[in-house]
Amino acid sequence: MLRIFFIVLALSLVTLVAITGIRGQKGKKPPIEIFPDMDHQPKVKSQVPTGFFADSRGDRQPVPGTVPLGYAAPLSKGGAVADEGKYTAVRFANSTDYADTGRFGDQWGTGIPLPVTAELMQRGGERYAIFCAVCHGSSGAGNGVAGQYGMAAIASYHQDRLRTMPDGEIFNTITHGKNTMLGYGGKIPVDDRWAIVAYVRALQLSQHAELSDVPPEERAKLEAAK
C-alpha cells in the first residue's frame, strides 16, 4: 500500500511541476490571481481603460472647441528634495503672456522670464540631457545618437541663425516643434522649457567665446596653460 502511495505521489508531483513550472519562469500568460478580492475596483485610474465611456478611454480627451486656460498642478507628495521650495508646481499654461508663448503680440521676445541662477542652469542642463541631447547632442552640435540611426536635418545650435534667434523663438520651438521636430510642450513644463533655453544659450556661448569673455582670474589660468 505504502509503495503504491509513494509511486503515485511522486508521479503526480512530477506531472504537477511539469505543468506549473517553477518560480520566475518567463511566460506570456496573464498572472493567476489567487485572492483577487477588491484588486479590481470599478474606478478610473491613470491610463487604464474603463467600461464607463463608450470609447473605453479612462483619460478623457478635451471636448472639441475647448479653450485651455492653463494650469499649475501641485507637485505630488514627496516632491523633489534637491529642489525643495523652487519647483512647487508643474506648470503647463496657455496664456498669451511672454512667459507662456515667447512672444509679445506678433513679435518674438528675448530674455528669460525667470531668475537665471546656477540652479536654473543646472536644471536646464539636466532637462537638456533628457529631452534634447538624443538628437542635438550634448554639446548642441546636432550630433546626437539619433543622427546615426537615420534622423535627418538635426540643427546645430552653433550657427549664426540660431545664435541670433530670440529666446522666445527657441522657447516656441521647444513648445511646438519646427520642421521635422515635433513639439515638446506636452512633456516639458513651462519653467523647464525656459531653463533649457538658458542652457542652450550657455552651450552656444561655450562654442563661440572670445578670450575676453573669460573672467580675468580664469583668463590667467588659460594663458598659463597655453
Next chain:
Amino acid sequence: MSNFFPRWANWVPLKLLLIAAVLTTVLTLGVWYYFTPKYTRVGYMPDQPAPFSHALHAEQLGMDCRYCHSFVEVSGHSNIPDTQTCMACHSQIKSTSPKLAAVKASWESGLPIQWVRIHKAPDYVYFNHAAHVNRGVSCFSCHGQINDMATVWQAEPQSMAWCLECHRAPEKFLRPQSEVFNLNWHAASPAAQLAMGTQFKKEWNINPPLTCGGCHR
C-alpha cells in the same frame, strides 16, 4: 475469533497516519511555493502591440528613462508615453518598419496604442512613483535591470511583504539622487551600500510608513 482481522491490518492506522502527514506536508509546501506573486507574477512577459526594446533605447542609445516616462518625478503615476513620443523619432527613423505598425496606426487614427500592462498594484494600493524616485529609490529597485530587457518582464514580486522589506530597512536600497535613473549604477559592496544608505536615510529624513494607512486608504 482471534484471526478475524489479518495480521497486516495492525499497520493500517499507522500507515494511514503517515500518508496523511506526507500529504499535508506536500500540500503546505505547494501552497508556500506557488500561492505567492514570486510564482504568479515574476516572469510575466506578454507580447506588446509594438515590440519596444528597452535594451535598444535605454541601454544602446543611452536615452534617459524620463524622455518617455516624463512625469515620473512629479506624479504618482509613471506615464506610459503617448504616441507622439515615439513619432518624435520614428516619423523618420525606421518609419516603414512593420514593427512600428501599431504606432503608425495609432498616430493616424488618434487612438491610443493598447500596451499590455505588466506591473499592477491592486486597486487598494496607492503607490506613488514621485515619492520614491525623488527620495533615492531607483527604478531598478522595483523593475529590475529593465535597461537590458528587449521585452519587459516583471522582475520583482511586488507583494506587500516585498514592499515592507524596503520600508523596514530603506538603507539597503537608497542611492545617490544623481544615480536614481542610472540603472547600471550599483553600490560597490553590500557594506558600502549600507553605510551610504544609512547616511542618506538620516540626511534626507527617510521614514517610510509602516502603518496600513501609508499605502492603503
